[in-house]
Amino acid sequence: MGLLKGKVSVILLVFSLLVVLCASLSVSKEDQQLRLCKEHCRQQRQLDSRQRHQCETACEEYIREKERREQRDEPQSRHDPGKEVMIFEANPQTFVVPNHWDADVVLFVAQGEGTVSLVYTDRRESFNIERGHVMVIPAGVTAYLINKGNNDKLILVKLINPVSNIGKFESFFGPGGDNPESYFNAFSSDILEAAFKTSEDSLKRIFSQQREGAIIRASEEQIKALTHEKGSHWPFGGKGSRDSAPFHLLRQNPRESNDFGSLFEVDSNDYRQLRDLNVAVSFANITQGSMHTPYYNSRATKIAVVLNGKGYFEMACPHINSELREGTVFVVPPSHPFVTVASEDENLEVICFEINAENNHKFPLAGQRNILKNIEKEAKELAFATSAEEVDEVFRNQEEEFFFKGPRQQEHRRGYSII
Numbered sequence: 517m518g519l520l521k522g523k524v525s526v527i528l529l530v531f532s533l534l535v536v537l538c539a540s541l542s543v544s545k546e547d548q549q550l551r552l553c554k555e556h557c558r559q560q561r562q563l564d565s566r567q568r569h570q571c572e573t574a575c576e577e578y579i580r581e582k583e584r585r586e587q588r589d590e591p592q593s594r595h596d597p598g599k600e601v602m603i604f605e606a607n608p609q610t611f612v613v614p615n616h617w618d619a620d621v622v623l624f625v626a627q628g629e630g631t632v633s634l635v636y637t638d639r640r641e642s643f644n645i646e647r648g649h650v651m652v653i654p655a656g657v658t659a660y661l662i663n664k665g666n667n668d669k670l671i672l673v674k675l676i677n678p679v680s681n682i683g684k685f686e687s688f689f690g691p692g693g694d695n696p697e698s699y700f701n702a703f704s705s706d707i708l709e710a711a712f713k714t715s716e717d718s719l720k721r722i723f724s725q726q727r728e729g730a731i732i733r734a735s736e737e738q739i740k741a742l743t744h745e746k747g748s749h750w751p752f753g754g755k756g757s758r759d760s761a762p763f764h765l766l767r768q769n770p771r772e773s774n775d776f777g778s779l780f781e782v783d784s785n786d787y788r789q790l791r792d793l794n795v796a797v798s799f800a801n802i803t804q805g806s807m808h809t810p811y812y813n814s815r816a817t818k819i820a821v822v823l824n825g826k827g828y829f830e831m832a833c834p835h836i837n838s839e840l841r842e843g844t845v846f847v848v849p850p851s852h853p854f855v856t857v858a859s860e861d862e863n864l865e866v867i868c869f870e871i872n873a874e875n876n877h878k879f880p881l882a883g884q885r886n887i888l889k890n891i892e893k894e895a896k897e898l899a900f901a902t903s904a905e906e907v908d909e910v911f912r913n914q915e916e917e918f919f920f921k922g923p924r925q926q927e928h929r930r931g932y933s934i935i
């Protein structure tokens with residue numbers, strides 16, 4: 517009976533404070549999710565009534581959109597059903613109470629600064645994080661977090677990889693009380709008395725005080741005390757050696773870069789923690805009015821989240837043409853050619869999780885490295901039913917490699933939609 521008591525739905529964390537968008541890509545019970553989502557909006561005391569209403573509307577839109585996608589069986593829902601991407605926001609000077617997940621979490625810091633602490637049986641590791649960091653929080657490891665910024669929200673984009681084979685996941689709160697509901701409260705008092713060797717009264721006192729939710733405001737002194745990196749420095753490497761330290765994606769040399777954009781990438785070769793997950797993370801910054809080459813990933817499914825800017829993306833098979841703006845999530849299945857274009861007025865910044873990244877290759881379909889350049893003359897002529905010279909003229913013209921000047925923004929896009 518009490519078993520479920522201490523488990524707090526994942527929605528609690530996603531919709532903590534204010535939610536812009538949560539892109540849940542798995543199939544689960546909408547009604548329950550909607551209820552939990554709205555309930556959490558209501559629980560947030562710092563929201564005024566307008567913000568609370570916005571929060572609830574965001575919940576409804578999110579669930580509706582999800583149902584729509586599932587009914588149409590759009591490619592967005594066609595990927596490993598267990599994985600989800602969510603955007604997590606914490607207000608300035610807040611503390612996210614300790615919790616663990618039955619999932620490995622890969623996170624990208626999209627905005628703000630904070631400190632993450634991970635608790636193991638023999639130690640604690642604390643890491644300062646800032647925009648551009650990628651970090652893995654392994655399943656089952658209790659973690660807590662502060663947003664130390666005075667003005668900025670801390671925004672994390674998370675890829676959730678459930679470890680249970682039923683593909684569902686949730687977070688568990690221990691240190692807590694009524695809200696977040698502590699898993700300790702699920703046990704009978706006899707058990708707790710025996711386990712802690714203490715009286716029911718003192719147990720009640722500690723496990724019933726917290727009612728403020730999973731993200732709470734912290735004082736300046738508390739924030740200051742929690743803002744420091746502290747890892748046990750294990751001299752011999754191996755198991756204890758700052759295994760989880762974050763990786764600064766935006767401080768690497770870009771994999772691709774020219775006037776039209778840059779692409780930063782991290783995979784398990786650079787960051788060991790990604791190996792077991794078979795995930796790579798990339799960040800594309802497409803200059804205003806530019807695009808990347810049409811290409812496809814051979815094996816990886818790409819889940820992309822727009823962090824800044826506007827633009828559009830087109831994908832083949834099925835043909836999709838979709839507007840992109842801040843918070844849009846789109847999924848590109850393996851081997852599907854696609855292209856992303858930034859609007860004329862601002863850069864388009866996109867963070868991507870590539871799932872099944874091992875041995876994945878990007879195959880560009882235009883530009884200096886395009887694969888069609890390697891096809892024999894006769895094969896070209898047979899395939900295109902025209903002269904190889906004519907084909908080459910087209911495929912050799914683009915002198916850039918990955919990012920190009922984009923199409924002129926024209927009215928032609930009007931009338932396009934998902935076909």
Ligand SMILES: *[C@@H]1O[C@H](CO)[C@@H](O)[C@H](O)[C@H]1NC(C)=O
Pocket residue numbers: 766801803863865
């Ligand atoms: C994206 O590129 C622009 C320059 O084109 C730069 O000002 C901006 O800081 C870049 N964004 C990130 C997150 O690096």
